[in-house]
Amino acid sequence: MAKNDLFYRNFELSDDEVRAITVENRAIDLSFSSEMPVQRWYGIEILSHNPGAIVRGRAKAILFNHNPDRIIGKFSNESYEEGKGRGRAGFDETDEGNLALSRVQSGSLRGVSVGYSVEKFRKLQPGEEYKLATGTIKGREDIPVYIAEKWSPREISLTPIPADHTVGIGRDATRSLDGIEIEEGTPPVTADTDTIHNDGGQREMDEKEVTTRIDDAVKAAVGQKDATMKKVFDRAAAAGQEALAFRLFAEGKSEDEITDAIIAAQAKERGNPTNGGEGEEKQTNERKLEDIDDETFVRSLTNPTVMVLD
Numbered sequence: 001m002a003k004n005d006l007f008y009r010n011f012e013l014s015d016d017e018v019r020a021i022t023v024e025n026r027a028i029d030l031s032f033s034s035e036m037p038v039q040r041w042y043g044i045e046i047l048s049h050n051p052g053a054i055v056r057g058r059a060k061a062i063l064f065n066h067n068p069d070r071i072i073g074k075f076s077n078e079s080y081e082e083g084k085g086r087g088r089a090g091f092d093e094t095d096e097g098n099l100a101l102s103r104v105q106s107g108s109l110r111g112v113s114v115g116y117s118v119e120k121f122r123k124l125q126p127g128e129e130y131k132l133a134t135g136t137i138k139g140r141e142d143i144p145v146y147i148a149e150k151w152s153p154r155e156i157s158l159t160p161i162p163a164d165h166t167v168g169i170g171r172d173a174t175r176s177l178d179g180i181e182i183e184e185g186t187p188p189v190t191a192d193t194d195t196i197h198n199d200g201g202q203r204e205m206d207e208k209e210v211t212t213r214i215d216d217a218v219k220a221a222v223g224q225k226d227a228t229m230k231k232v233f234d235r236a237a238a239a240g241q242e243a244l245a246f247r248l249f250a251e252g253k254s255e256d257e258i259t260d261a262i263i264a265a266q267a268k269e270r271g272n273p274t275n276g277g278e279g280e281e282k283q284t285n286e287r288k289l290e291d292i293d294d295e296t297f298v299r300s301l302t303n304p305t306v307m308v309l310d
Contacts, residue, residue: 033085043144055152083134111159
């Protein structure tokens with residue numbers, strides 16, 4: 001396993017939560033997890049809050065900005081209901097605890113970030129239904145959907161910059177799937193796939209044959225799309241344009257079209273529009289995007305756009 005195998009999701013303290021802090025209790029109740037879909041480089045990730053999905057008791061302390069040497073206080077009252085994880089952050093009567101408490105009350109320390117590890121994913125097949133604590137979802141054709149069926153919060157941090165609740169990856173996390181068990185779901189069998197013609201007649205296929213045929217077709221299609229998506233996001237990550245690349249990819253745009261759009265977006269942000277796809281700046285950007293390697297891609301993936309499932 002890599003040195004840092006945590007994933008991260010970000011939230012923000014509400015005004016009501018902050019107002020609940022008093023000098024006497026020196027504690028705040030907060031929400032730190034949900035079933036909100038989050039875009040990762042490998043697909044859509046959802047943390048199941050079904051009974052048995054969460055391994056509890058591994059997060060013990062509240063940290064400042066994920067720094068294990070800067071302990072703010074104690075994490076307690078871990079609970080899960082209605083698709084959300086909740087707990088209590090108590091502030092120690094130490095320099096770190098007092099500083100964090102005053103910064104939360106002043107509004108400069110409002111971000112909540114949970115670092116968690118996943119032991120098992122379930123990868124949904126297109127059309128496959130899965131029941132979560134907050135409702136039922138379906139696997140998608142355009143991008144793989146991964147359900148974390150066994151995961152555990154490892155650390156809770158307060159961060160100085162309020163988090164965007166629609167994003168969920170920390171900059172320095174190692175987001176590799178190595179070491180995670182991935183169970184492939186079974187796609188639903190339709191009327192068109194449960195029989196085949198043979199010599200002008202019709203025979204029923206047994207369940208194993210149906211599953212094998214569908215699995216082979218889906219794996220081939222998904223494998224090809226995953227490879228294309230990885231290449232596109234290699235380029236987009238270097239330019240900070242993951243959301244744009246994902247949207248265009250979902251619309252069926254080609255690699256060249258997405259690359260041109262990324263370059264144009266960069267130029268627009270700099271106040272220097274491209275000239276019909278020509279010019280020295282575009283050529284330089286194209287070389288930079290082509291030269292990005294996998295290690296740089298993993299390090300640079302940050303703040304993906306949440307995709308709300310249909």
